[in-house]
Amino acid sequence: MTATQKMAPKAPRASARQPVKTWIVVVWAVPSVVFLAFAALRLLGVTGNRYIIATVALTPYIGVVGLALGVVGLFMRRWIFGGIVLAFAMIASAAVVPRLVTDDQPTVFGPQLTVMTANLYVGRADAVALLDLVKQHNVDVLSLQELSPAMVQDLDRAGIDRVLPYRLFEAQRGASGSGLAAKFPLQQTQIAGPATFAQPSAIVDLPGVVDPEVMVVHTAPGVEAQWTGTWKAELAELPSASERKDRPRMLVGDFNATLDHPDLRDVVDRGYVDAAERRGAGLTPTWPAGIWPPPVAIDHILLDGRCAVLDYQVFDLPGSDHRAAVASVNLP
DSSP states (O other): OOHHHHHSOOOOOOOSSOOOOHHHHHHHHHHHHHHHHHHHHHHHTOOOSHHHHHHHHTHHHHHHHHHHHHHHHHHTTOHHHHHHHHHHHHHHHHTTGGGGSBOOOOOOOSOEEEEEEEEOTTTTSOHHHHHHHHHHTTOSEEEEESOOHHHHHHHHHHTHHHHOOEEEEEOOTTTTOEEEEESSOEEEEOOSOOOSSOOOEEEEOOSSSOOOEEEEEEOOOTTSGGGHHHHHHHHHTSOOOOOOTTOOEEEEEEOSOOTTSHHHHHHHTTTEEEHHHHBTOTTOOOBOSSSSSOOBOOEEEEEETTOEEEEEEEEEOTTOSSEEEEEEEEOO
């Protein structure tokens, strides 16, 4: 080895780990902070203003984003902050995942009833397609929202009387009208006070001793500034499940709320179960019918907790911005 070779400086070793560029950390950290703020609101049960209401409805989507942000943070070796983000994402997702699992059903031997809810989009839905769904799934009770006088005429022309001969309609122009149609006689009741939109209710006179009481639900949209307080109040005023053994109660319609909203969870806690959640379909979206905004489940069939849910499905309804939901149940 020559002297020149001995004195030649050694080449610097490559760093074992190159630092993550600052801009990459910032791009990750900013949405992570936003996610943590959202997760805190969701876990504390805060609805607040219309923006929070809209954001909470997107919990299933935001939870996935949070999981991704947490994993990315760990890959960048941001152990503490990344771990916190991932932990909050897992906690938020823990409230959503059970909706994908079928719950245990009570053993009941009462009559079977098939119930459908359909928002008619201010009377623009296809009446013939709606009745085709009713006939195809042998629907016994149909809850209608946004029922306009023109839509009643369309239903009459389509032959609703031959399928569901009994009705309790409160048709109005715009989104305010609602109605019930059934195979069995309906006895009108009043189990809730006046609301922004019509919410008729009736006892369904079934053969035998069990006569369920069904209420059409259509709350004001909380994502609109002028309706936020009204939305909260109308959900709070929905009745509890009946304690009478011979009269199970059902709330069926457009709640303008998902199961992530504490206001709707409070309603469920009054003695109801959500038919979709009980059948593992709690994340099946019902609005909008398209892909934007991100679809969420705001139409619900809430049943007396003593009922067994045999089946739950969601179907496209031509002409409407909502999808129709159908549940088959065994009454206690």
